[in-house]
Amino acid sequence: ASxxxxxxxxxxxxDGPRMLIRRAEAITADRVLDVDMAAGFDRxxxxxxxxxxxxxxxxxxxxxxxxxxxxxxxxxxxAGDQIWLVPAAQRVATDRMVAMATLWTGDTTRVVQRLxxxxxxxxxxxxxxxxxxxxxxxxxxxxxxxxxxxVLRATxxxxxxVITTASRAWQAARGxxxxxxxxxxxxxxxAPTFTAGAALEWSVALETGDRAGELTFINRxxxxxW
Numbered sequence: 001a002s003x004x005x006x007x008x009x010x011x012x013x014x015d016g017p018r019m020l021i022r023r024a025e026a027i028t029a030d031r032v033l034d035v036d037m038a039a040g041f042d043r044x045x046x047x048x049x050x051x052x053x054x055x056x057x058x059x060x061x062x063x064x065x066x067x068x069x070x071x072x073x074x075x076x077x078x079a080g081d082q083i084w085l086v087p088a089a090q091r092v093a094t095d096r097m098v099a100m101a102t103l104w105t106g107d108t109t110r111v112v113q114r115l116x117x118x119x120x121x122x123x124x125x126x127x128x129x130x131x132x133x134x135x136x137x138x139x140x141x142x143x144x145x146x147x148x149x150x151v152l153r154a155t156x157x158x159x160x161x162v163i164t165t166a167s168r169a170w171q172a173a174r175g176x177x178x179x180x181x182x183x184x185x186x187x188x189x190x191a192p193t194f195t196a197g198a199a200l201e202w203s204v205a206l207e208t209g210d211r212a213g214e215l216t217f218i219n220r221x222x223x224x225x226w
Contacts, residue, residue, distance in 0.1 A: 001027055003027060005027055005028050005029065006026075006027060007024050007025065007026055007027070008024075008025055008027050008071070008072065009021065009022070009023050009024065009025070009066040009067065009071045009072040010022040010025050010027075010033070010072070011064070011066075011072055011074045012035055012037065012040070013043075013074065013076070014037065017042040017043045017044070017045075017084070018037050018040055018041075018042060018043075019040050019041060019042075019043050019086065019090075020035065020036075020037050020039060020040030020041075021040070021066075021090065022035075023066070023092075041086075041087065041090050042087075043076075043084040043085060043086055043087070044084070044085050044087060044119065045079075045082045045083070045084060045085075046082060046083055046084075046085050046099075046119070046120055046121035047081055047082050047121065048060045048078070048081055048082065048083055048099055048101065048121045048123075048124060049081075049121075049123045049124070050081070050101045050123075050124045050125075050126070051123065051124075051125045051126070052125045052126030052127060052128075053101070053103050053126050056103055056104075056105050057103075057104075058101050058102065058103050059078070059101070059102045059103075060078040060080075060081060060082070060083050060099070060100070060101050060102075060124070061075065061076060061077050061078045061083060061099075061100055061102070062075075062076045062078065062083040062084055062085060062097065062098060062099050062100065062116070062121075063075050063076065063097075063098050063100065063113075063212075064076070064086050064091075064095065064096075064097055065095065065096040065097075065098070065212035066092075066094065066095050067094050067095075068094050068096060068212065069096055069210065069211065069212025069213070070212075071094075073212075083099055083121055085097060085099075085116060085119065085121065087119065088118060088119060096115060096212045096213055097115070097116040098113050098114065098115055098116060098212070098213065098215075099113070099114055099116055099121045099122055099124060100112065100113035100114075100124070100215075101113075101124040101126070103126060107220055107221050107222055108129065108132075108218065108219065108220045109217075109218070109219045109220075110126060110129060110217065110218045110219075111215065111216070111217040111218075112124050112125065112126055112127075112215070112216055112217075113209070113211075113213075113214065113215040113216075113217075114214060115213050115214060127216070129218055130142045130143035130206065130218065132204050132206065132218065132220040134202045134204060134222060134224060135224070136181075136224065136225070136226070137178055137180065138178040138179050138180040138181055139178060139179050139181075139202070139204045140177075140178045140179075141204065141206055143206060143208075144168060144208075145168065145206035145207055145208045146167065146168050146207060146208050146209065147165065147166070147167055147168070147206075147207040147208075148164075148165070148166040148167075148171065148179060148204070148205070148206055148207075149163070149164070149165055149166075149203075149204070149205040149207070150163070150164045150166075150179060150181070150202070150203065150204050150205075151163050151164075151202065151203040151204075152181050152182075152194075152200055152201075152202050152203075152224070153200060153201050153202075154194060154198060154200055155199050155200065155201055156198070156199070158192060160184060160192040160193070160194060162181065162182050162184050164179070164181075164182055166179060181202075194226040195226065196226060197225060197226065198225070198226045199223060199224075199225060200223070200224045200225070200226055201221060201222070201223060201224070202221060202222055202223075202224045203219060203220070203221040204219070204220055204221075205217065205218070205219040206218050206219075
């Protein structure tokens with residue numbers, strides 16, 4: 001296990017339904033664990049109903065987050081319109097089981113994720129997406145997400161990349177509006193820079209909710225001339 005020494009939840013999963021969870025294991029560099037999958041349990045398949053995607057292809061999957069999302073994160077790929085669920089009897093109060101659907105449309109990726117509260121998969125609905133735009137002045141969007149992530153990168157050498165994270169509260173405190181790009185040359189002498197007229201790539205992600213719970217996510221990217 002490539003983790004920092006300490007206490008961890010360990011999850012072992014086969015290609016089929018079998019899974020084993022070892023909770024609060026003390027992991028050290030010289031620790032050896034004997035794992036017996038016969039001591040585990042079988043996951044169940046649940047059918048997911050997805051609406052709002054139109055004719056676009058959708059991928060469904062599920063995730064188990066232990067310790068309220070702060071512990072082990074276990075992604076589980078779906079097949080068709082079915083996802084794996086860890087039975088409620090095998091989950092503890094601090095686990096979060098989520099079902100999710102991902103939709104790719106051209107330059108936009110959208111995700112809708114909902115908590116699983118029983119033995120069935122919740123319905124997943126894609127609402128009308130917000131408009132996300134970007135130009136030399138900055139990025140704009142037509143919604144109020146909890147978090148905004150922007151990336152601006154050079155497509156040719158030197159490989160300069162600027163990443164910005166902004167919260168809803170920070171945006172409100174600055175009065176909202178377009179979020180300007182950070183000019184890396186403003187960081188001082190010796191900092192990298194974008195050359196005027198350079199072809200760049202931008203990406204803006206908007207996130208509302210909790211990645212270990214109820215979540216709506218949209219990411220859009222495109223070209224930009226500096």
